[in-house]
Amino acid sequence: MDKVDIQLLKILQEDGRITISDLSKKLALSRPSVSERLLRLQEKGIIVEFSARVSPAKLGRETLLFIQISELKGEAKTFEDFIQIVEDIIECHRVTGPISYTIKAAVSGIDGMRKLVDRLIPYGTINTSVILASPVPYRHLLPMEDEDLS
Incomplete structure (x- = not known):
């Protein structure tokens, strides 16, 4: 580049x-x-897609959550297959350490949060945090100055 x-x-x-x-x-x-x-x-895989960023709140999903899942019950593939079909989940990352997965979800209020948590409970220990504000909701990425990407 x-x-x-x-x-x-x-x-x-x-x-x-x-x-x-x-x-x-x-x-x-x-x-x-x-x-x-x-x-x-x-x-080269540097540009992976073109898409539109939408406001979850304007689509009736005003409550954003981070959900951590630890002590996974069962196979990781079974859990990953399940979360692929849960529309409230907008990001999911398998991570290192005592937490197995970190999920970002957009739901319609506390009732939506309860329904999502109830669906996730069979898969492991759930820790849920409501996002109050996002000082950096998204950051544009460029190569680091000393990085050779050729």
Whole structure:
């Protein structure tokens, strides 16, 4: 990756709907050159998807939770298959240490939280935290300055 690729990533993370034409103007490159760079970044797995970020609260899921699951009962695959179909779960990470999984969920209030926790209890020990505020809800990522990504 060169400085142009890094600038391209920065622009795309700020505005994923920007057109190739506008990207080419901002980067002072031809449209085919920008398209080629985008394709190369996708092929390398640096750009993994294009998507829209939505507000959970505007979709009726105003309560955000972090749920930690420890002392997993049963096979990890069984649990992972189950959480794939639970729509309230928006992130799940298998982690090291005494906690087996950390989950981020978006539910509709305390009743939604209770229903989700009730569904998770058979899989292990549950520790739930309600998210009060998110000072850093999402951060754009760029390569570290001394990192060689070629």
